[in-house]
Amino acid sequence: MKWGSNTWVGGALVAVAISAAILAPWIALTDPVMDANLMNAELPPSWQFPFGTDAQGRDIYSRIVYGARISLTVGIVSQICNSLIGVTLGLTAGYWGGWWDDLVSGTTNLMLAIPSLVFALAIMAILGPGLVSLVIALGITSWSYSCRIARAQVLSLKSQGYIQAARILGYGDLRIMFTQVLPNILGPLIVIATLGMGGAILAEAALSFLGLGIRPPFPSWGSMLSEARDQIRAAPWLSVFPGLAIFFTVLGLNLLGDGLRDILDPQSTTRRA
Amino acid sequence: MAEPLLKLDDLAVHFTVGGALRGGTKILKAVDGVSLDVNPGECLGLVGESGCGKSTLALAIMGLIPPTHGGIALNGRAISGRDRMATARTVQMVFQDPYASLNPRQTVRRTLADPLRLHGVTDRSEVDQRVMDMMAKVGLRPDHADRYPHEFSGGQRQRIGIARALILQPKLVICDEPVSALDVSIRAQIINLLLDLKDEMGLSYIMISHDLGVVEHVSDRVAVMYLGRIVEQGGWQEIFEDPRHPYTRALIAAIPDPFHLVAASATAKARGEIASALNPPPGCHFNPRCPMKAERCVSEVPALEAVAAGHRAACHFRDRVG
Amino acid sequence: MSTPLLAVDDLHIALAGDKTTYGAVEHVSFEIGRGEAFGLVGESGCGKSITALAIMGLLRRPLSLGGGRIVLDGQEIQDSPAAEMRRLRGKRIAMIFQEPMTALNPLSPVGRQIAEMFVLHEGTSWNEAMDRAEEALRQVRVPSPERRIRDYPHQLSGGMRQRVMIAIALACGPELLIADEPTTALDVTVQAEIIDLMAELCAAKGTAILMISHDLGLVANMCRRVAVMYAGRIVESQVAGAIFATPRHPYTRGLVDSLPRLGERSRRGQQRLREISGVVPSIAAYPSGCRFNPRCPAVTDICRSTAPEITALPADGLVRCHHHG
Secondary structure: OOOOHHHHHHHHHHHHHHHHHHOHHHHHHOOOOOOOOHHHHHOOOOOOOOOEEEOOOHHHHHHHHHHHHHHHHHHHHHHHHHHHHHHHHHHHHHHHOHHHHHHHHHHHHHHHHHHHHHHHHHHHHHOOOOOOHHHHHOOOOHHHHHHHHHHHHHHHOOHHHHHHHHHHHOHHHHHHHHHHHHHHHHHHHHHHHHHHHHHHHHHHHHHOOOOOOOOOOOOOOHHHHHHHHHHOOOOOHHHHHHHHHHHHHHHHHHHHHHHHHHHHOOOOOOOOO | OOOOEEEEEEEEEEEEOOHHOOOOOOOEEEOEEEEEEEEEOOOOOOOOOOOOOOOHHHHHHHOOOOOEEEEEEOOOOOOOOOOHHHHHEEEEEEEEOOOOOOOOOOOOHHHHHHHHHHOOOHHHHHHHHHHHHHHHHHHOOHOOOOOOOHOOOOHHHHHHHHHHHHHOOOEEEEEEHHHHHOOOHHHHHHHHHHHHHHHHHHOEEEEEEEEHHHHHHOEEEEEEEEEEEEEEEHHHHHHOOOOOOHHHHHHHOOOOOOOOOOOOOOHHHHOOOOOOOOOOOOOOOOHHHHHOOHHHHHHHHOOOOOEEEEEEEOOOOOOOOO | OOOOOOEEEEEEEEEEEEEEEEEEEEEEEEEOOOOOOEEEOOOOOOHHHHHHHHHHHHOOEEEEEEEEEEEEOEEOOOOHHHHHHHHEEEEEEEEEOOOOOOOOOOOHHHHHHHHHHHHHHOOHHHHHHHHHHHHHHHHOOOOHHHHHHOOOOOHHOOHHHHHHHHHHHHOOOOOOOEEEOEEEEEEOOHHHHHHHHHHHOOOOOOOOOEEOOOHHHHHHOOOEEEEEEEOOOOEEEEEEHHHHHHHOHHHHHHHHHHHHOHHHHHHHHHOOOOOOOOOOOOHOOOOOOOOOOOOHOOOOOOHHOOOEEEEEEEEOEEEEOOOOO
16 A cells, blocks of 8 residues: 555644644634734734734634634535435445435436536525524535435445355345445445545535625634635735635545545455466 | 345246247246255255356345345345345355455455445444454455455355455355356365354355356255256255256266265167257257157146255156156 | 477566566476467466567566567567567467457458458568468358458457458468467357367468367367466476366366366266466465465465475376375
């Protein structure tokens, strides 16, 4: 199993983001919401404020560090939700076939035809802004990929002897799906999950940017970008740092996903020479 | 005479193929009226080439494919799709491809222990004991228990597959081409192993193979299938030394025989290709390829009737063949 | 003594692994006379297929020619440049493979694939080539060839596709046909027909055949002489009848004894077969000395330390064993 540089770099970036989120109370310099001093509004980066301050005089660095919590929570939780839905649907559709498969495939096609962001937008419009609605909206609109992949994998595995053997040994369908099939299709699914997390973070940024996600004064990388919209020329640090945070985190997740695919893929029965 | 272990009564498995968009539905008669018995302790060899339905027949016996009509009875009781657990303890299967028939993510130990636990053996030491016993029986060492399939050779994987089939102590084991995918120099090992286990554990086998040599060595009785039907059945010696169906003779004649051990003539060889099961020839399915074909063969399906005690052939000329 | 059509002399083929190079094929030498049918028998991994690829000049990384000579009709070809090998392939040496579905172009009608041979190697026009393609299909006994030339490979059965492969291979009248497990994927009754067809056509055209298979019976029936390979080396070579009647190498003997052959059960009076113990070694772990020694019933110390040399046998035979005979 070779750990390519992808995995290391990606893993490092993700680790940094996660550490920042967990250790926020200790490594932030100020309270991200309360410590607002209009006297310090829109100051460029300095020793006191490493990333500068925003329009309310809040330390951007601290807000980014706390913002990591929001972004990563949204990214991870919503993707877990998506994976659970997608894998369950795909696994059962591929294994059972028949009308259930038709139903699931039809729904998947529908979902894929609608841009997931638009869908999430619509849901947010109904549920209103906030972290919980964000997670729900993103968590139920992007399951199509995992569903597709899971289903395709199941179809190719179904005819393998050991699946038939399990049936013959008396294993029930659900047991087979979750103990025999699932472990053997995890590879691509994990990769999709890591990539999906990156996508969710970007989606959060977009939704918050549009004013539908996290509302001020709570810091999320997307809402920080939104607030900085008018000041891109005058106070670039307001948008650059949240932008970089998003960029590096998503990059890290993508690289990690790539690396995981390489590690998990050649995991098959290699024939004797 | 004891009750047969397995009794197939005019079993048929039909599939509908195609649909409105593809030129209408057609019926694929994979198994077309098969009646067979397997007695306790006996090995029935099932011979046939691709498209003859032997694999479908195996799956139907296992309860994995519902029959279209006809009956399957194990130990006198009809098999129903519902009682899968009981069927699992009675009939098991050894698969052809040792590379695809083991879960690559499970150790040998888990592959053998899980079914035991599933069927109610809860005592941990009993499970371990039975796993070790079974491994020893198939010629695996104890230290093999915690290894993964990819660490084994093809022959060893097949041994694991055999162990898995026998761990629940079934009465009947269907072996589907158990040695075709193995290196030739180790086929004898696996065949001998199957023979030994049969005696040791009092098993019955259905040995499915296209390799007549394997079938001859392992079987007590043999049935020959062609396009879903049994065309000849009888004791192994009768079938191979006095075949009464032209297809059986064609199969025997097709084997290269540099030592001339078998008295088969070139005229017995079959012509042409095997027909598709979707569109079988009318009357006797074998007629387009048969060196003895006559008018009657196209119009009338020959019945599987006796030529001698225990030896039946489905050919209008069964008394003249050979 | 006429020059043999093909002479392979001390052929070595190397396989580049992660850290070391393995000797996939070593010291392989044999000759095929004009119009002769020669069989090369062995199990998977023994090197028989890559020997054929070497003759065709088709070895690619990680395989490479490690030494030895390949002489076609008196001319050495092992170092021939790619362009020259391309001219040879199809015209003088042809090859057919085990799985016709992957060897035929699925997007091209079979008639066209045969016709290509004429256009490429003999410069005929497409029209004339298609006519000759139809004739070629007739020769390989495909029914209704005038319709079949327009069929695509997937529309034909396995046996038909193999016939098409034979037609393509023999189109330009090659001097040597290499057949690598041509019937393994076919049904038994179809196998017999294909083998008969190959033998007949090659006899009629004077084409020599190198028949590669794991099926000793099939090869012994079809070929005049047979060589047996094990773990990259030829261990025995004799006239076909002798290979079965008086095998001189323990491996050959073991094979002949262990194969379940029709008629043996009655003759021997018992069901059990005589096994060869052990498994075929993988290339990364070839035993030292004689490569068959861990499985050999007649093994002695010298077998484990020293690789045996070739001993000549009567009638152009040979055996590689310390205790032959």
